[in-house]
Amino acid sequence: MSVVLEVQSLTKGFTMHHLNSYLAAFSDVSFDLNAGEFLLLKGHNGAGKSTLLRTLYRTYLAQSGQALFHSQHGVIDLLRAADVDLALLRRSEIGFVTQFLVARPRVSAEALVAEPLRRAAWDTASAQQEARHWLQAFGVKQSLWRAYPTTFSGGEQQKVNLARALILPQKLLLLDEPTASLDAGARAALVARLAELKSNGTAMIGVFHHPDDVAHLIDRVIDLTPEAQQNKEVPDVVV
C-alpha cells in the first residue's frame, strides 16, 4: 500500500488576542495513512476532531508538526505549502465533505455538481451527464436538477453538496460528519460511494457522529481525547 499522508507531531491551538488566551485543540498527533485506507477520528465533543480535518485542509493553520502529502506532483507538507499550492491540491487531490452546501445564486444544482469535473477539464456534455447520475444516486428529485439550490431545503442542499463533493475521485478525502441529518436513502448512497472510492484507492479521514453506517469501511481509529493521546502506547484499534 502506498502512503498518502504522513502526519507527525501535529499541534493546533487557537490564540485569541482579545482574550489574551491560548486554547489548545490537540497536540503531538502522528499517524500515517495509506491509499484506500479509512481512518476514523473519535473523541468527545471539543476533542479537536473537526479541527484536525480543517488543519489538514489548511482552513486552520497548525502550530507545529508536519503533514506530508504524497501528491501526484511529489511530496509536500500541507502545513507549510504555499496558499496557491493548497488551492491547486484542493481542486485536484484533496476533497473536503461537510454537510453544508455553499450554494451560489443562479447556479443550477446540476451545474454546481458538475463544477469539479468542469475544472478537471471534462467537456460540458459528459460533465452534465455525470452530475445528473450522482444527483439521481443521492436521491435529488429530477425536477430540481435545473433549479437553484439556494432555495432548496436543508436536506436537499446536503444531497447536492455530497454529489458535488464526491463526484470526482480524490486522493485524500476529509469527511466532517457528512451523514448528519441525512435520510436513509441518501445515507446508503453515500456509504456506497465511499466504499467505491475507497476500493479505488482514495484515502479517507472521517469524523462521524454515528460511525455505525460506515463501520465496515473503517480500517483504523484515532482517539483524540487528551487521555488517549497521553497514552501513546495504545495501538490503533482495528474494528
Next chain:
Amino acid sequence: MSLSSLTKPWQPMSYGFLDASAKREIRRKMLKAVAVPGCQMPYASREVPMARGWGTGGLQVSLTLINPKTCVKVIDQGADDSVNAASIRRFLAQVSGAPTTLDTLKANLIQSRHRIPEEKLTAHQTLVLQVPNPEPLRSVQPNMSIARQMHGDADYGRMWLQLYEQIVRSGRVMQGASYPAMVNGRHVMTPSPIPRWDVPKLHMAQHLTILSAGREKRIYAVPPHTRVEPLVFDDVPYRVEDHGDLTCHRSGARGFFMNEIPLPDGSAAHEISDSEYGVKTIRTRDGEAVETGDTWYINGLIEDAT
C-alpha cells in the same frame, strides 16, 4: 561707424506691415509645421489692424509670405467680393505692393475663410486658411495640456467615440464643417471650418496649405502630397454634402458646392459658392474665351487623388 550707418533709414512701417522678427518667427513656425504635418505649432501672433476672429491668423501668414510679385486672392466663404475678403485683399496690396486677382488660376497666394476653391490648386500655389479653433480635441478634452499630451500619444479614441456617439444618436455623423482629419497618418487636425465637401481636396494635394489661428496662436500645415484622411469608420463611408445634383441658378454650373438662397415662396434656389468659378462659367456661356482650370469635382464626384 555710427548708429545711422548700422540701421536702416526710418520708414513709416515695415514692408508687409509685420516687422522682420515677427515674420522670421512665423516663417520658422511654418517650416516646423510643414516638417510635422498636422501638428499645431504655437506662435506669438502679433497685433494687426484687424480684430481677432476676423482672420488675423491667416493675415499674418499672408503678410509673411507676400512679396511684390505675389499675386494674391482672398476669399470669404467662397466669395471674393465680401466685405472681409475685399478689405484683407486691399490691405495686403497696400502694405506689399503685390498684385491682386480674383482668378484662382492666376493667384500664387490664396487666403481663405471656410472654403477651398473648386479649381484645382497646383504646386506653385499656397493656400492660407483662417482657423477660429485649431484644436480638434477641444470638444472631447477641455484641458488643453491633456489634449496636447493626447496628440503626443496619438490618443484619438475620444475623437472616434464622438463619431460613434453621433451615429448612435442621430443615425449618421453630424459633424458638418471642421470635420476632423488624420494628417499623414499621425496627427488629427481640424481643417478649419471648411465643409466636408472640401476636405478631400487636401488629400495628396499638389499645393501647400498653411492653417493659422490668430486668437489661439497656432500654425499647422498640410504639405503637398500628404495624406489627409477624414476620420471615418471602415463600414460607415465618408459623405460629402449632397450638392452633387444641384445646379447654380445663375451660372448653370452643376456638381459643385452651393449656397442656398431662400425664395419668397418658401422654396430655395442654389448659387455656386465659389463666386469666381460661377463668374467664369457665366462668361464662358456668354462666349468669352475664359481660361477655366480643372476642378477637383467632376459631375459632382471627386476624382480619387490616390
Next chain:
Amino acid sequence: MTLTLNPPRLVATDALLQISNVSKSYGAVNAVRDVSATVYPGEVLGIVGESGSGKSTLLRMMNLEEIPDSGTYTLDLPEVSGNLFDLDRFARRMLCAKRIGIVYQNPHLGLLMDHTSSGNVAERLLVAGERRFGELRARAQDALAASEFPLERLDDPPRDLSGGMQQRVQLAKAIALEPALLLLDEPTTGLDVSVQALVLDTLKRLQQERQITMVLVSHDLGVIRTLADRVMVMRRGQVVEAGLVDQIFQDPQHPYTQQLVHAKL
C-alpha cells in the same frame, strides 16, 4: 508561532502579477510600506482593510495610475517585460488600455456620464484600434450582455442609470477587451444591499465562466468572502496577514484580523 509557508512548489504556471516591496509616501504619510503580492492566472486575490490602509493605493499601482517611491511590478504577458513602473506614460497607457480592466467605486472615475453606455464600452475597443462601427456596436453589446446590463438601455447615458447599472457599464467596459487582469476597487460599495448582491453575483459568474484573474479591494468582508480565493489583510500601509480565504475567516492569526473577522460575524 504558526508555521511560515514555503514558496509555491506544485503550481507550475508563472505568476501573472508580481508586485514586490512597493512603498509610497505622501509627505509624512506612508500610504504603502514594503508590500508584496503575487497573483496566479485565474485567481481572485482579495485585499481587505479599513479606509486609509493603503489598499486602494496598491490597486492604483497595479493599474499603473500611481508610481511608488520604490518597488517593482511585473506582469507575465508577452508584450511586456521588466519593471512596469519604469515604462513611459505612453507604454503604460497602452498596456492598461489593452490588458487591464478596472471598476472603480465611483463610476464618475470610470465612465463618461454624458456619453451613451454602449459608447463607454466602445471607447475601449476604439483605443485598441477597432474601426468598424458594426463590430464596435456588436462587441459593446456582447460585453454589456455579459455584465447583465439590460440591452434596451444600451444607448442611455450612465448619468440616467442607477448605481448598480453604472457598475455594470464599468464592468462591461473593463471586460470588453478580455483583459488579462481585472481590478475591482470597492465595486459594490455604496449600492443597495440587494443590488450589491446582484452585482457580486455577476462578478462571480463571470469569474467562473471566463477564469478572469482578479484583484479585488474591499473593506467589506462579505464581498471578499464571496469572490476571493486568497486574501491579504492590510493595515496602515502594511500587509498584516495573508492566506486562503477560508483560513483568514476561520482561523485569523493577527490580532487586527481577528478583530476584523469578529466584528463581521
